[in-house]
Amino acid sequence: MTTLEQRWESVEESVEEACAAAGRARSDVRVIGVSKTVGLDAVAEAIEAGIHDFGENRPDELVRKHDAFPSENWHFIGNIQSRQLEKVVGRACLIHSLYQESHADKIDRLAAAVGIVQDVLIEVNDGESNKQGVADENLIAMLTHCAALKHVRVKGLMIMAPIGDASVARATFKRLRELRDAAQSDLAARGIDMELHELSMGMSNDYSEGIGEGATMVRIGRAIFSADYAG
Numbered sequence: 001m002t003t004l005e006q007r008w009e010s011v012e013e014s015v016e017e018a019c020a021a022a023g024r025a026r027s028d029v030r031v032i033g034v035s036k037t038v039g040l041d042a043v044a045e046a047i048e049a050g051i052h053d054f055g056e057n058r059p060d061e062l063v064r065k066h067d068a069f070p071s072e073n074w075h076f077i078g079n080i081q082s083r084q085l086e087k088v089v090g091r092a093c094l095i096h097s098l099y100q101e102s103h104a105d106k107i108d109r110l111a112a113a114v115g116i117v118q119d120v121l122i123e124v125n126d127g128e129s130n131k132q133g134v135a136d137e138n139l140i141a142m143l144t145h146c147a148a149l150k151h152v153r154v155k156g157l158m159i160m161a162p163i164g165d166a167s168v169a170r171a172t173f174k175r176l177r178e179l180r181d182a183a184q185s186d187l188a189a190r191g192i193d194m195e196l197h198e199l200s201m202g203m204s205n206d207y208s209e210g211i212g213e214g215a216t217m218v219r220i221g222r223a224i225f226s227a228d229y230a231g
Contacts, residue, residue, distance in 0.1 A: 005049045007224050018211040029211055032075050034221030036061060040068050042225060055219050059087035066091045077219060079132060082106055095120045096158045096200050099134045101145050104152055111151035118151060121158040121200055126172050136179055140186055147192045156198030161206055169206040173213035176201055
């Protein structure tokens with residue numbers, strides 16, 4: 001079995017190779033260590049290895065780990081539940097999974113109450129009906145709604161690709177990049193100042209494809225934290 005440090009070094013090498021293959025700088029891509037399945041000891045080990053961005057999908061775990069390691073960058077990547085948002089807003093440096101206007105409104109109210117602007121990504125559906133996310137045709141309406149909120153700042157888009165086929169994942173990520181580019185132009189034409197720089201796309205099984213299509217963030221859990229991960 002490998003150590004966490006060894007797995008992190010392997011991920012770093014793979015990310016560098018994917019960036020080089022895409023003609024991109026390594027600094028263009030932020031690796032988020034998805035720590036949702038591990039405890040505080042593993043997070044401490046990951047920090048020691050050089051990881052400083054972590055992703056959690058449950059509000060209670062975000063609270064526990066953020067409060068134990070408040071100097072690290074904590075991302076919320078899970079399904080948003082309105083009644084749990086108070087635990088997320090202000091602790092998460094970035095919420096990756098916003099796709100409902102009502103949740104945007106509540107984030108705005110909570111962020112206003114603590115005097116911050118909460119950074120978010122809009123989650124886009126990959127076309128599978130059983131998954132969450134904004135449909136392509138509703139993206140501009142969602143972005144326009146968020147643009148009117150003073151305490152919510154949209155930084156870009158996120159998507160989860162179907163698992164199991166690298167070519168399908170690549171096509172999914174390409175579509176998100178093209179959708180982002182089209183949305184950016186549409187917003188500019190409407191006079192809306194919103195910079196959609198971030199593309200959160202790619203996990204342990206498909207982050208190379210994500211990087212190849214312009215991901216600025218990849219969410220990697222098993223490849224870093226699972227001792228028996230085989231790739």
